[in-house]
Amino acid sequence: MDRFHLEAPQSEDAADVLFALEVEPKAGLSNSEAKQRLSVCGANEMQSRPRAGILSILLHQFQSPAVILLTIAVVVALALREWEEGVSIIVVLIINAVIGFATEFKAIRSIEAIRALANRSSRVLRDGEVCVIQAKELVPGDIALLDAGDVIPADLRLIETANLEADESTLTGESVQIGKTTTPVHADARLADRTSIAFQGTNIVHGTGVGVVVATGTNTELGQISKLVADAKTEMSPLEKKLARLSGQLIWLTLVLATLTAGLGLLQGKDPFLMIEAAIALAVAAIPEGLPIVATLALARGMWRMAQKNALVERLAAVETxxxxxxxxxxxxxxxxENRMTVQRIWLPSGEVRLATNSFGSSDGSNVIPPGAAAEMQEALEVAVLCNNATLSDVVGGDSGDPMELALLRAGRMAGLDRRRLLHDNPEVSELAFNIERKMMATIHRHGEDYIVAVKGAPEAVLASVILDEPMRREWLARAAALGTQGLRVLGIAKKTARCGADFSFDASKFLGLVGLDDPPxxxxxxxxxxxxxxxxxxxxxxxxxxxxxxxxxxxxxxxxxxxxxxxxxxxxxxxxxxxxxxxxxxxxxxxxxxxxxxxxxxxxxxxxxxxxxxxxxxxxxxxxxxxxxxxxxxxxxxxxxxxxxxxxxxxAFPTIVEAIRNGRVIFDNIRRFAIYLLSCNLAEVLTVGIAMISGLPLPLLPIQILFLNLVTDVFPAFALAMGEGDRDVLKRPPRSPKEPLLGRAQWIEISLHGAFLTMATFGALAAARYGLLLSETETVTVAFLTLAFSQLWHVFNMRDRRSSAVDNDVSRNPWLWAALALCAGIILVSVYSPYFARMLHVSPPGADAWVVISTMSVLPLIGGPLIARLSVWLKRYGRQPRSQMSPDAAPL
Known part of the structure; x- marks a missing residue:
């Protein structure tokens, strides 16, 4: 590769560059030589971040701590021959992986479809003939042909130019078109001043040219930037960090509870097998099996919503950020x-003209033209239309060229000037292209026996070349500055007539006025x-x-x-x-x-x-x-x-960003809501099993029953919460602190209190069934199981925004929630009354008295919800919780 590497081709003569690259400008490389160089230099492609393959996308779905914890639970359950529990958790893991995989795979493919639009071709000389090849096949030494509208396929040292101009704004940030020449420049010239180089990824807007390829792929200026981007590491998003932290907390909680329960029971001399079963029950109860799947669904739903609003996100977790x-x-x-310039002001010798035009060049008829200015404005606009390389089209989106030049053409059209007709009457014979040094351009037109030199450019440059006394020059400069303070881009317009054979230059021109252009918001x-x-x-x-x-x-x-x-x-x-x-x-x-x-x-x-x-x-x-x-x-x-x-x-569109931010806030609120919901339900299960073990009571909930609750009465309502449209005023409150955890002190207190109410309801029903109705152990367990199941369903209404009414709120307006409640109730009833499922869950159909107990006790958490909300407000107002930017009113009830 060093053989074809040139340190500063912009500073060397074109002939020297061709000699160094061993190529004849009129013949180009031979196909065999090009093939050999391609094998040495590599393809002319940017280095990009590695695209995730199917396997890596799939494996990514199993890398969160919550999923790892569930995987460990599967291994333990299968080792103890608890087949139902193990298989059920495996199903959860598969569903979670499928949803996450499908969503991320679709997003990545959509983005790659956009990138595929960038595949371009290039015209080159090979073996003395012009041929079209893929841009990625270019090699150092190729002779590339350039024309207006081309995207430059590699870094080229120009060897021929004809009025060649390039738009390099995407690379250099300069918004003006750059005139290109074959003249060498200083080796240390900044990118915008390297007029002898045509840079990869920039656009030819006018003229033609020929260049020799001096750099391809990551060796181009564009390639160096893309390499920096590709090499950068991607950090975890805030949500990924928070979910990982929460999962880590749950892992330790699960291990501690299971170990303490089993150890305490063994010290009391209880059956080791029974203690292992109890430890598994506690572990299953402590792990929110639905958390990873619902989090994935919430983010996937967010990505879908954003795509519907014209915002395409590649990674699930970036949605919440x-x-x-x-x-x-x-x-x-x-x-x-709008990125559509319009002419707003024309300052002429006889006064200022204010144009009431839109971006399409039409007027509402309210233009203010001073007396005697009509002819001056016509002359100035004629020059602006002639000294122009843009093209207007009658087809929507068909305009091409610099936005300022397009605006001048539209203003001319409003005045009845057609560029094609003007060029027919005044044929263009030459052009002095714009460059950074002179800051203006000119076109020369045949006009009868004479020539017209049409000039436009930066006001200070044009005014320096026209015939004006010094006081008048300063006055025009002050007017230009005044237009600039109004946010307008200002051009100076001038004209001169030259005799045939004269030396065409900018000097001694007649100043016609100033044009103020605006890019409206x-x-x-x-x-x-x-x-x-x-x-x-x-x-x-x-x-x-x-x-x-x-x-x-x-x-x-x-x-x-x-x-x-x-x-x-x-x-x-x-x-x-x-x-x-x-x-x-x-x-x-x-x-x-x-x-x-x-x-x-x-x-x-x-x-x-x-x-x-x-x-x-x-x-x-x-x-x-x-x-x-x-x-x-x-x-x-x-x-x-x-x-x-x-x-x-x-x-x-900027409003699309705002809508995406709104969706991000809704997603975080929804994830926090369903996390509080899931964990409070799980806590109730833990307390129910743990209290029973400590007090010597029989297990009121078996591991398979707990898993059923976690996968049915927990997951479906939690999923419905994740699908919610969010609070109506989600953009009326300040952003939360980046340091705020997903679940802070206040949220853990809420989880504890909600879990306590759910537990009281379960034990109340258990006591009423066992000691009031004198039911059997299986029937008592059934009552406790159904009470907790329906309590968890009604508990979802505690997740509403506490400022809203109990009837009309963000939860009650969620159609997904009502569907989830109906589905869960149906599944519960089928599971109890179906002999097969009843046998698997170790339950029996309850009688009428038992249903009265279940119905009465299951609404207790719903009644306790408002009390918890008021206590939460008090804690947030007077507690010692670390200060956060999030509004306290944003938390669930």
Whole structure:
């Protein structure tokens, strides 16, 4: 590979580069030589994060601590020949794995389908003939042919150009088109100034060219960025960490309970086999078999909801991270704005014209034109239309070219100017392309016996080349600055007439005026930013644009209030990783480079924030990868940006991020709800078995009965809670603290109290059946079993938001819940009255008196729910619970 590696091809003459790569420019490589180089250099492909295969996706479903714990339970149950318990847990594990696998597999394949759209071809010279090959087959030394509209397939040293211009914004962040030449530049020139190189992944917007491939794959500038992204490690999401912590707590709880029970019984001289059975019962009771499957379903449901709302998430656990987001760092162009420039102002010698146009170039007839300005405006727009490389199309989405040039064409169309007709009357004969040094461009047109030189560019550059006295020049510069403070992008327009054979240049032109262009905000953005404000989420604009433009857009969308705080990107590099709290209070970061974006993400994360970051360009990839949630644009985003992101917006709309955050919050609330529900039910089972063992009573619940409760009366209502639409005001409360556990002190107290009420109901029914109705042991166990089963079903209504009414609330409005309750009740009745299942569960059909006891005692937890809610409020208000940002009203009843 070293044989074909050039250190700084941008600084060498084209002939020297061709000589070093051993290629003739008119013939190209031979097919045999290209094949040999491909075997040495490798395919022209980016390094991407390893795609999960079918086996790895499947194995990932068995890696959580909860699943590992259930697997251990299976081994123990089968070792003790408890076949029903073992097989039942295996079924749970399989269902959980299938759901998780199917969801993640579908998401990954959807994202890969988007990436597949990037497969491109390239025109090259091989054996002296032009042929089309896959871009991945390019090798150093290939001669590539370029035309307008092409995406450059590799890093090329240009050897021929004809008015060649490239859009390199995705790589360099520069929003202007770059004129390309064959002239060498300094070896240390920054990327945007390497005009002799055409970079992989950038676009040719005008002209033609020929280049020799000097770098492919990860050796290109684009490839170096993609390699950084691919090498980065993926950390566990907050939810994965919290579920792992909870599962670890449950593992220790299970081991301690089982060991203590078995040890205490053995010390009392009880049957060892009976003690082992009791220990298994406690272990089965303590393990929430439904937790992994319901958590998986909740996240899968969240991914499906987000996909319906144009947000594609690759990993299940990333869904919940959105709900913890505290800061959104968002692009301006195309995310907050429409990315469709419009001409808003034209400042002419006779006065200012305000255009009432939309992004399609039509007017509502309310344009304000000063007296005598009509002819001046017509002349200025004619020059703006002639000095232009964009193309308007009558087909929706068919426009091509720079957004500013398209806006000029639309303004010309509004004035009755058609570029094709103008070019027919004034044929273009040459062009002086825009470049960073001169900051303007010109096109030369034949006009009768003379030539017209149409000029446009940066106001300061155009004004420096026109015929004006110094006071008037300063006055025009002040007008340009005034337009800039209003958030408009400003162009200067000039024109001159040259005789045939004259030296075409920008000098001695006639100044025609200034054009102010605006990229209007999306109409739905202000409401979305308002929703973020209500939700306690900071929205911060991070843009490469000027501060004045950013301030104007911020004012239009309601970002940062009346006086948003603005910081220049250069200030970020002065802190060397230290956190400046005043700096992080800024609402806008302007003129920010890709490196500074990455630093900004790190600074916010170091201050304890959960950061969502939007981006679309190659230069955004490192920051997207660093962010807690990287959000790439699906319509205009580059492959590298989508590769780095955790979420892809299929519509590129900022409100989609807000909707995704809402879904993330709902998912967390639902997971917390069903975790409280499952664990309180499990605690009741543990207490029931444990108290019976300590007091010397016969086991009121057998292991198979506990497993039945965990898989029926626990899982289906918990699943219904996971499917809930969430509280209506979920975006009206501040984000929870990133450090807040899934289950904090208050939630564990709630679990304990709910579990105690469920246990009292069970023992109350047991006592009434045994000592009141004088039922047999099997009948008594049946009453206890059914009481706990129905108590757990009614207990689900305790999970409602306590601020809502007892009748109309987020739980009662959940249709999935009513279906789950009906299904569970039906399964319970069939299991009791079916001889086969009754024999397997060791129960018998209860009589009428027993049903009275069951019905009466099973509603006790529902009555106790409001008391627990009030106690929970008191504990949160006066207790010593660590402070959290989450609203106390968000917890379940």
């Amino acid at each position: 959105l709900g913890a987001t505290t800061v959104i760092l968002t692009d301006k162009t195309g995310t907050l704005t 999306r109409p739905d953005v202000p409401a979305a930013i308002g929703a973020c404000r209500d939700a306690g989420i900071r929205v911060i604009m991070v843009t490469g644009d000027h501060a004045a433009t950013a301030r104007s857009i911020a004012g239009q969308v309601g970002l940062g209030g009346e006086t948003p705080r603005i910081t220049a990107g250069t200030q970020l590099t002065r802190h060397n990783g230290s956190i400046d709290t005043e700096l992080l209070k800024s609402d806008i970061f302007a003129r920010v480079s890709p490196t500074e974006k990455l630093e900004l993400v790190r600074l916010f994360q170091a201050s304890g924030q959960i950061v969502a970051m939007t981006g679309d360009g190659v230069n955004d990839a490192p920051a997207l990868r660093q962010a807690d949630i990287g959000v790439a644009m699906g319509l205009r985003g580059t492959d590298v940006a989508r590769e780095a992101a955790a979420m892809i917006l299929l519509d590129d």
